[in-house]
Amino acid sequence: MYPGSFHYHRATSFEEASALVSELGPEAKLLAGGQSLIPLMKLRFANPAHLVDLNFIPATSYIKQEGDTLRFGPLTRHAEIEYSNIAAKIPIVHDCAAGIADVQVRNRGTMAGSLAEADPSGDWAPALLTLDTMVHCLGPKGRREIALADFITDAYTTVLEHDELISEISVRVPPANSGGAYLAFKRCAPVYASAAVAVQLTLDDGDCRDARIYLAAVGLTPIHATEAEAALRRKAINPETIATAAEAARAAADPQPDMRGSAEFKRQLVFALTKRAIGLAARRARGERVEASHIYA
Amino acid sequence: MPEPQPVRIKLKVNGKPCELAVEPRMLLVEMIRETLDLTGTHVGCDTTYCGACTVLLNGLPVKSCTVLAVQADQGEVLTVEGLAANGELHPIQQAFMDQHGLQCGYCTPGMQLAAYHLLAHNPHPSERDIRKAIAGNTCRCTGYQNIFRAIESAAELMRR
Numbered sequence: 001m002y003p004g005s006f007h008y009h010r011a012t013s014f015e016e017a018s019a020l021v022s023e024l025g026p027e028a029k030l031l032a033g034g035q036s037l038i039p040l041m042k043l044r045f046a047n048p049a050h051l052v053d054l055n056f057i058p059a060t061s062y063i064k065q066e067g068d069t070l071r072f073g074p075l076t077r078h079a080e081i082e083y084s085n086i087a088a089k090i091p092i093v094h095d096c097a098a099g100i101a102d103v104q105v106r107n108r109g110t111m112a113g114s115l116a117e118a119d120p121s122g123d124w125a126p127a128l129l130t131l132d133t134m135v136h137c138l139g140p141k142g143r144r145e146i147a148l149a150d151f152i153t154d155a156y157t158t159v160l161e162h163d164e165l166i167s168e169i170s171v172r173v174p175p176a177n178s179g180g181a182y183l184a185f186k187r188c189a190p191v192y193a194s195a196a197v198a199v200q201l202t203l204d205d206g207d208c209r210d211a212r213i214y215l216a217a218v219g220l221t222p223i224h225a226t227e228a229e230a231a232l233r234r235k236a237i238n239p240e241t242i243a244t245a246a247e248a249a250r251a252a253a254d255p256q257p258d259m260r261g262s263a264e265f266k267r268q269l270v271f272a273l274t275k276r277a278i279g280l281a282a283r284r285a286r287g288e289r290v291e292a293s294h295i296y297a
Numbered sequence: 298m299p300e301p302q303p304v305r306i307k308l309k310v311n312g313k314p315c316e317l318a319v320e321p322r323m324l325l326v327e328m329i330r331e332t333l334d335l336t337g338t339h340v341g342c343d344t345t346y347c348g349a350c351t352v353l354l355n356g357l358p359v360k361s362c363t364v365l366a367v368q369a370d371q372g373e374v375l376t377v378e379g380l381a382a383n384g385e386l387h388p389i390q391q392a393f394m395d396q397h398g399l400q401c402g403y404c405t406p407g408m409q410l411a412a413y414h415l416l417a418h419n420p421h422p423s424e425r426d427i428r429k430a431i432a433g434n435t436c437r438c439t440g441y442q443n444i445f446r447a448i449e450s451a452a453e454l455m456r457r
Contacts, residue, residue: 001343007301008321008367031365038324038363039345051321055368079357102433103411104348107357108364189432190346296432 003041009052014060014074014138014167017052022140022163024050030165031055032075032113035105054165063087065173072169078106089173091284092180092200096127099182099294102189112166118152118221121192123294125152126216127182129224130200132172139164155220177209178202179284181277184216184294185269187260193217193294194260195269197249199277201232203285208232213245213274218255218266225252228274237282242275249274306370310335311379319366326350326361328369329376337377337406341435348434351407352376358414360433377406380413388454389413389447398447400438408434412448420456422448 009024011017021028027049031037040046054060060075063084070086070093081087081097088094100106100114100123114124115135125148133148139161152158160166174180184196196216202209211232213225227248235241255266280292303318310333319328329338329352341349343362350361353375380387389409392398399405408431415422415430422430427448436444 002324002327003322005301005320005322008304008365010367034365034368035345035363038365041322042324042343042362053368056370102348103414103430104351104358104360104433105345105363107354107359190348 001042003038004044004047006041006048007050009050010056011052011054013057014054014165017054017057018139018163018165020050020052021165024052026162028052032116033077033109035101035109036113036117036119065089068173070171070173072111072171074112074166074168075110076112078109078111079103081111082106090131090171090180091290092127092130092182092198093171095293096123096182096198099123099184105190111169115148115151115169116158116160116166118154118156118158119192120155120220121196121217123182123184123193123196123216126196126198126214126222127180128169128171129214129222130180130198130212131174134170135166136168136170137164138167143167149224152221174200175202176287177204177285179281179286181280181284181290181292182294183273183277183280183292185273186294186296188296192260195253195255195266195273196294197270197273197277198222199274199281201237201278201281201285203237203282207234207236208241209234211245213249215249215253215270215274217260218253218270220254223252223254225249225274227252232278237278242278245278246271246274304367304370306367308369308371309373311374311376321365321367323366324362325352325354325359325364325366325369325374328366329361329374335376335378339403339406341403341407346435347404348407348411348431349404351410351434353410353414356414356417358411358433375410375413377409380409387413389416389451392451392454393444393447396443396447396450398439398444404434404436408436408444412451415448416452416455420452422452 029048031053062073064071180200182198184193186193198214200212211229213228215223228245231245250271253270255263339349341347345363
């Protein structure tokens with residue numbers, strides 16, 4: 001399968017890329033990792049007349065720590081995050097990266113591309129929403145910073161203007177008494193998750209001081225499970241509070257039945273994943289080292 | 298709108314320098330198979346799922362059905378044809394043969410390149426490491442057990 005014909009432009013800077021897209025108009029698209037865009041073009045769901053390739057812009061793939069903030073470059077690939085000691089300081093970030101699709105896709109796909117695409121089944125948005133994440137954007141009108149919570153507005157829709165792009169993603173490292181887990185359940189490595197849950201807990205003497213819970217692949221955008229958070233906040237983490245939170249997460253899910261499962265099955269998955277993710281997050285918040293990532297047979 | 302012009306690219310394929318003009322929409326796998334006539338790389342699902350088209354681009358496994366040929370410009374590509382050297386099978390190929398790691402052979406080149414990348418970075422892979430390394434490669438014949446044994450055995454051959 002071939003994509004439709006398009007004109008290829010190779011940007012040498014992000015400013016140039018944005019100016020090019022601005023000049024070429026709505027028929028132009030940006031190419032980052034290409035792991036969603038190229039398949040969409042092959043299926044002719046996307047038929048851009050112009051493609052502006054960002055992959056040859058130097059120094060765009062990095063992971064840096066500055067104080068309590070991790071900075072991810074606009075072309076930092078999932079695999080680079082998976083193997084980064086710096087990114088490992090936030091276990092939920094490492095786990096999310098390490099479980100996305102398969103080795104081949106992780107070598108190409110980017111964190112920024114995933115956020116900009118805003119696929120309802122994307123892994124990065126729910127994981128990063130549990131943290132203080134800022135999306136740094138660049139366009140012909142200049143630069144702006146947007147909190148990730150305000151960035152995705154609908155399925156495949158963000159606040160980015162057509163000629164605006166992500167120049168960096170910054171994530172605040174949570175305190176030592178905080179722990180998180182991202183669990184996505186999928187039938188096999190290369191497919192999208194049937195359901196996914198991201199949890200970040202901050203504990204104080206065993207009690208939950210703060211909880212952030214987001215659900216993915218069970219709604220048009222990541223779902224903020226506020227009732228589930230309320231079931232934990234200022235309470236002890238025990239089987240009863242965990243069960244109440246998981247029940248609230250099940251109720252917050254809004255899944256569609258499809259080839260990945262019935263709506264009821266996905267709600268049950270959300271319940272089970274929330275329970276498990278809270279347990280993992282609490283253990284990590286207490287300083288335990290636990291290995292976890294996406295779940296598939 | 299005028300027809301898109303071919304783009305001149307320069308790269309190394311299996312160590313050999315190549316210079317060619319490609320249509321922007323040409324996929325890396327089509328360039329490898331149709332232009333360079335290296336038909337060891339297979340097209341399976343053509344939808345970024347099965348991994349039959351796996352090659353190494355700048356040392357990293359990628360699904361060549363989901364990379365444009367123009368993106369390999371200035372890069373290095375390794376395909377299954379580049380594994381054997383001086384008329385001798387690569388230890389990974391030998392191990393696939395010895396352990397019956399293939400039946401129809403369709404997934405084999407992709408499997409071998411995924412294994413090549415794993416073993417280049419991890420000479421002592423655990424069971425989990427091997428399973429994770431080939432999670433993006435689908436085999437419809439073997440049930441994976443012999444492929445798994447072949448990669449274990451290749452690791453041993455390569456440590457000698």
